[in-house]
Amino acid sequence: MLRFIPKEQLMQLINYSEFIETVRDALIKLHRGHGELPPRFSTSIRGNWWGLMLGYVEGMGVGVKVVNLYPGNADKGIETIHGVVILFSETDGTPLLAIDGSSLTGLRTAAASALSITATAASTDVLGFIGAGEQAKYHALVFSRLFKVREVYVASRGRGRLMDFTRYVQELGINTHIAANVREVIDKSGTVVIATTSTSPVLDVKPRAGVHVISVGAPKPINEVSRLVLEGASCILADNRGAVLSEAGEDFTGLRLMDLSEVLSGDAKCMRDNGYTVYKSVGFSTLDVAAAYYVYRAYIKGSG
Numbered sequence: 001m002l003r004f005i006p007k008e009q010l011m012q013l014i015n016y017s018e019f020i021e022t023v024r025d026a027l028i029k030l031h032r033g034h035g036e037l038p039p040r041f042s043t044s045i046r047g048n049w050w051g052l053m054l055g056y057v058e059g060m061g062v063g064v065k066v067v068n069l070y071p072g073n074a075d076k077g078i079e080t081i082h083g084v085v086i087l088f089s090e091t092d093g094t095p096l097l098a099i100d101g102s103s104l105t106g107l108r109t110a111a112a113s114a115l116s117i118t119a120t121a122a123s124t125d126v127l128g129f130i131g132a133g134e135q136a137k138y139h140a141l142v143f144s145r146l147f148k149v150r151e152v153y154v155a156s157r158g159r160g161r162l163m164d165f166t167r168y169v170q171e172l173g174i175n176t177h178i179a180a181n182v183r184e185v186i187d188k189s190g191t192v193v194i195a196t197t198s199t200s201p202v203l204d205v206k207p208r209a210g211v212h213v214i215s216v217g218a219p220k221p222i223n224e225v226s227r228l229v230l231e232g233a234s235c236i237l238a239d240n241r242g243a244v245l246s247e248a249g250e251d252f253t254g255l256r257l258m259d260l261s262e263v264l265s266g267d268a269k270c271m272r273d274n275g276y277t278v279y280k281s282v283g284f285s286t287l288d289v290a291a292a293y294y295v296y297r298a299y300i301k302g303s304g
Helices: 007-013 016-031 071-076 101-120 134-146 159-171 182-188 227-232 241-247 260-264 285-303
Strands: 041-045 048-057 061-069 081-088 095-100 126-130 151-155 175-178 191-194 212-215 235-238 257-259 277-280
Touching: 007 095, 007 101, 007 285, 016 048, 016 101, 016 134, 016 260, 016 285, 048 285, 061 101, 061 285, 081 101, 081 285, 095 101, 095 285, 101 134, 101 212, 101 235, 101 260, 101 277, 101 285, 126 134, 126 182, 134 159, 151 159, 151 182, 159 175, 235 241, 235 260, 241 257, 257 260
Parallel strands: 126 151, 126 191, 151 175, 191 212, 212 277, 235 257, 235 277
Antiparallel strands: 041 048, 048 061, 061 081, 081 095
């Protein structure tokens, strides 16, 4: 019988330093031709986004994820993203492990965001959050385990989610401040995470020099960062350039995007040049394969 790993068990299996290194290794392998990234299928059912993603990384396996996004769930107080990831053996196609897709997506997305921080040498002493939902929580958790975070500033339209996020971050041992507006978040923070379901830009003013902006909203029609901000960036990183260009709601026409894997592999540099940097993520299957492979190995080790 195929073993299923629920969220509670998954969270107990994670060593964050090892987890991020597995994600790094997978991205570098893909960049060097040791992986495959088939086109993903997505559709809308009753106004809600559904996606099917398949990916392969040499030495890690084949991963399949079915995932959905129900933005209206935020108003109901339940998670907006649901899904399941199954890891298969690369040698004989045997299904190895099924994992809660919502929590795995949150963790691998935050791990890739953390790699964008290391790639740009961004500051994490003070973090900013625009949006206070589940993705924001996963980023706060992962960043708190990987970096020295002293303070957090947060702005969110939903008062309930804002207060819940504030309590959560304080329980992580980080001083947390509710910002008056987006401008205060940008002015106070070295790295800013935008994690919303907004269909119009929530960041439409240029950050000060040195700031690293991470936008992890879902694909179209989500649109978090204005064209003005994108045009002013010294460097724009993408979790996957092809996926961002075809699926992100922002307008990247004529702008140069670097793959995160290019920088991690040492084949490119994302230079700040006395300006600010932007990282855009829409998610892709290589991240799921890496995360699922890490969980599988941790589970086998713990079971043995």
